Amino acid sequence: MDVQAYAPLISALVALLLGLAIGKAWERYKLRDGRWIDRRKVRDSQHYVLGLNFLVSNQIDLAIEELSRAARVDADALEIHLILxxxxxxxxxxxxxxxxxxxxxxxxKLTRLEHSYVLLCLGLDYKRGGFVDRALEAFTEVLRLSPDNQYALLYLQKLYEEQHQWADAYRVRRQLVDLNGPDTQPRNLAILGFIENAMGMEAAKAGDRDKATKHFESAIAHDAATTPAHLNLGDAQLAAGERAEAVATWTRLIEVSPERAHLAFERLERLYDSEGQGRQFEADCRRFIDGRPQDWRVRMALARHLSRRGEPAAAFPVLLEALEQNPHGLTVHQAVWDTLRQLSLDSALVQRYIDAARSAVFFLDPHVCLKCHYRSTELLWQCPHCHEWNSFVEERIAAARQPSTEM
Ligand SMILES: [Zn+2]
Incomplete structure (x- = not known):
């Protein structure tokens, strides 16, 4: 997951360094243009261009070979060594x-800019090697040299996050938000919301409910779509005996992030059940589903509730609607079978289930292209999407319980 998260950062950094390097190379040619030209150096700089080309096309070994040659020829060139x-x-x-x-x-004779880029790269080396303190030191030093270096801020934020130093992560993220223009604000604020939520969870764990509540509220103020902050705030309110506030918080989550509504409904069900108000829960679910017919998770929650209440016949049609919306969901099929068993496998109902499953859009025998993830109902020899040959494999979900490989 880390690699995934950092891949865009790294490629951005590589691109940045390429820009820096190409700019430098151009500068050197321009300087030399009109004066005398070192023919040997111009010829040898092919190694540099070749190395960059190999780097871009991800042929790392060849890139190292060419860049090393270029570095030997032009030992002063900072950018070549930096990239190497x-x-x-x-x-x-x-x-x-x-x-x-x-x-x-x-x-x-390093300039300030050069110094900060070398330090940035060194910080990334330390981070990669697991030397957290030294990496923190290097990024902090970069920011001393150039306070608005966004790469340093971003890496610093990630390091603090990994160390669960949420207050520091928040401070750095705040700097990034202040540096960026208004067009990038929404996403920046969303991340601030998640960091603030983490601060709240830490406070809750330490038993400081007031502090936790403040953080959750502030997270929601940053971005109303910070789903976990709504859930946690409601939990904290309920724990403090503020029942009405908790319900209002969860209801607000349902309004601002309807695609995550099922998480609020799970909590509401627990609350209503404990108060013997199951009918109220059912009514809330049905009203929500009316306004959002594509939602299958809330239907599952409602069906589960009805089954538990001893009304499987009422749960069954709700489940078939969920199946229609998400025919691939194994949990839906399992819930259908559980309910059918509760209904003593009534053969008319079993037939209704079979018909519903058959008419749903369904990959009966799913295969997936390894290159572009195109899905097909059958094995194909060439992908109709990316045109790769022999790239399909059977799409399988891993078994819940793998045979033990330990010992
Ligand atoms: Zn493909």
Whole structure:
């Protein structure tokens, strides 16, 4: 998951360094243009361009080979060594990357910008190698040199998040929000909301309910769509005996994030059940479903409630509607069978289920393209979407219980 999350960051950084490097190379040619041209150097700089090309096309070994040659020819070129170090790091050779980047720091005449980029790369090396303190130090130093370096802020935020230092993560994220223009604000605020929610959960764990409540409220104020903050706020309110407030909080979640409504309904069901107000829960669910017919999760919640209440005959049609909306959901099919068993496998109802399943859009024998994830109901030899040959595999869900591989 980490790799996934960082992939865009890393490619952005590589792109940035490429830009920096290409700009530098251009500068050098321009400077040399009109004066005398070092023919040997111009020829040898092919290694550099080739190396960058290999890097872009993800042929890492060849890239290292060419970049190393370029670095030998032009030992002064900072950007080549910078990139070479980054490639070592991305390949997992962290100590080598650190060695290269530390070597660059020893250079006598680094500009402020160069200094901060070398430190940024070194910080990434440390982070990759698991040297958290040194990485924190490096990113902090980058920010001392250039306070609005967004890469340093972003990496710092992620490091603090990984360490669960939520207050620090929040402070850094706040700086990023202040730096960015209004167009990127919504997403920035959403992330602030999630960090603030984490701060609230930490306070709740430590038993400080007031502090937790303040954080949850503030998270919702950042972004009303911070779903877990609504759930947690309602839990905290209920624990403090504020029943009406808890219901209002969960009801608000249903309004602002209807696609997550089932999470609020689960809590509401527990509450209403404990008060013997099942009818109220049923009415709320049905009103919600009327306004949002595509929702299958709330239908599942309602059907589960009806079954538990001893009314499987009322649950059954609700489940068939859920099946219509999500024919692939194994949990829906399981719930149908549980309910059918409660109804003593009434053969007319079983037939209704079979008909409903048959008419639903359904991959009866699903296959998936490994390259582009195109799905097909049968095995194909060439993908109609990405045109790759022989790229289909049977799509299977992993068994819930894997045979033990330990010992
Ligand atoms: Zn494909």
């Amino acid at each position: 170090g980054n490639v070592y790091r991305e390949r997992g050779q962290v100590s080598r990357a650190i060695q290269v980047h530390q070597g660059l720091l020893q250079r006598p």
